[in-house]
Amino acid sequence: MTKKIKIMSVFGTRPEAIKMAPLVKELAAREEFESICCLTGQHREMLDSVMEIFKLSGDYDLNIMQKQQTLSSITTRTLLGMDEVIEQAKPDMILVHGDTSTTFAGALAAFYHKIPVGHVEAGLRTYDKYSPFPEEMNRTLVSDIAALHFSPTKANSENLRRESVQGEGFITGNTVIDAMKYTVRDGFTFQTAKLNELDYVNRRLIVVTCHRRENYGEPMENIMQAIRTVAEQHPDVDIVYPVHLSPVVRECASRNLSGVENIHLIDPLDVEEMHNLMARSYLVMTDSGGLQEEAPAMGKPVLVLRRETERPEAVEAGTVKLAGVERETILRLANELLDDPAEYARMAKAVNPYGDGNACRRIADAIAWYFGKTAERPCDFNP
Ligand code: UD1
Numbered sequence: 001m002t003k004k005i006k007i008m009s010v011f012g013t014r015p016e017a018i019k020m021a022p023l024v025k026e027l028a029a030r031e032e033f034e035s036i037c038c039l040t041g042q043h044r045e046m047l048d049s050v051m052e053i054f055k056l057s058g059d060y061d062l063n064i065m066q067k068q069q070t071l072s073s074i075t076t077r078t079l080l081g082m083d084e085v086i087e088q089a090k091p092d093m094i095l096v097h098g099d100t101s102t103t104f105a106g107a108l109a110a111f112y113h114k115i116p117v118g119h120v121e122a123g124l125r126t127y128d129k130y131s132p133f134p135e136e137m138n139r140t141l142v143s144d145i146a147a148l149h150f151s152p153t154k155a156n157s158e159n160l161r162r163e164s165v166q167g168e169g170f171i172t173g174n175t176v177i178d179a180m181k182y183t184v185r186d187g188f189t190f191q192t193a194k195l196n197e198l199d200y201v202n203r204r205l206i207v208v209t210c211h212r213r214e215n216y217g218e219p220m221e222n223i224m225q226a227i228r229t230v231a232e233q234h235p236d237v238d239i240v241y242p243v244h245l246s247p248v249v250r251e252c253a254s255r256n257l258s259g260v261e262n263i264h265l266i267d268p269l270d271v272e273e274m275h276n277l278m279a280r281s282y283l284v285m286t287d288s289g290g291l292q293e294e295a296p297a298m299g300k301p302v303l304v305l306r307r308e309t310e311r312p313e314a315v316e317a318g319t320v321k322l323a324g325v326e327r328e329t330i331l332r333l334a335n336e337l338l339d340d341p342a343e344y345a346r347m348a349k350a351v352n353p354y355g356d357g358n359a360c361r362r363i364a365d366a367i368a369w370y371f372g373k374t375a376e377r378p379c380d381f382n383p
């Protein structure tokens, strides 16, 4: 029997887990690979929830999370923990995803051990070092380390080409669209009681999330105040906001938004509930990266609560608007979508610039090609 290629996927936060889960499953199903997972545990509860939904478990778990952890503590704890794991597991390749501190430290640990890195969701850029912070620098540094770059879109891959990044690049689509094949279902019933009490037929639902570090402080205060005003001005609307477990975010959300009848602050949802809730929404307001990819695929307009985005594709397609972090602008854009049916209709169309649900197959094919298991380079995703 020929030796299997040992692939170790390293991830630790909720979005990485959601986007890596279908890839881990694809690798495990193929005979040319042995697939193992090293969890950093940068997120504890939110990571475990994703693993449970996708019925996955980690082979290693660094369990690094601390309350109000600093960027340095995430990075150093991951780096030191991975030294030992790599010595033991001896993988042929390490996969990391996106732009978190787990991603950066995971890639750096692989580099120190001269293990080739595959970077999933490569080439997203704002070209502003401090926004998103620290993600822009994390993903840029990982591009210099990686041997294989799996870009969701052509524009992402062109960024890497312009930067003369070394290694092999592939356009694969985003694995989040693959993940949605597991989660979104007709007739889905919620376990979270609040979500079964809402009237999805006669009332409109806005789904809100907000957590980015560069929004901490004044921008987040502005965002929360805008959301409160939207709720107060539109009693016919329900706002559901599953609040991130970050203590900074929870304090800001509860101080600004508690006690408003049509704002429902709830704990983070598992990914099945979240995706099915978004599928029933009228509008999404968020600073999340993942939601900017998922909502357009469901035909839901998105107001992005940030100054810039590294995901311009859906903005160009017209389903996402950059609302910024000023109270008045956010309010005006939300009111426009709530009060002007023509404007709503212009934005509410399903577009899929981010993937066709086959990203994981393309990534696995590319890895097999890199290790000489097949002569054929996979075709690029072309929406
Ligand atoms: C991290 C990523 C960010 C990503 C986000 C997704 C970095 C620097 N940031 O930011 O890119 O968009 O995850 O959500 O990598 N906490 C819990 N339980 C959990 C998860 C978090 O208690 O399951 C709390 C802890 O107190 C932790 C804090 O949230 O210290 C912040 O978590 P952290 O991973 O440092 O930052 P995020 O804002 O989640």
Ligand code: UDP
Binding pocket: 014, 015, 018, 209, 211, 242, 243, 267, 268, 269, 270, 271, 272, 274, 275, 287, 288, 289, 290, 291, 294
């Ligand atoms: N998500 C979830 N439960 C929630 C909020 C978000 O499962 O309560 C999912 C969401 O659908 C998306 C991912 O988490 O797939 C996005 O994660 P997050 O916003 O934390 O990070 P980002 O994408 O901004 O890095």
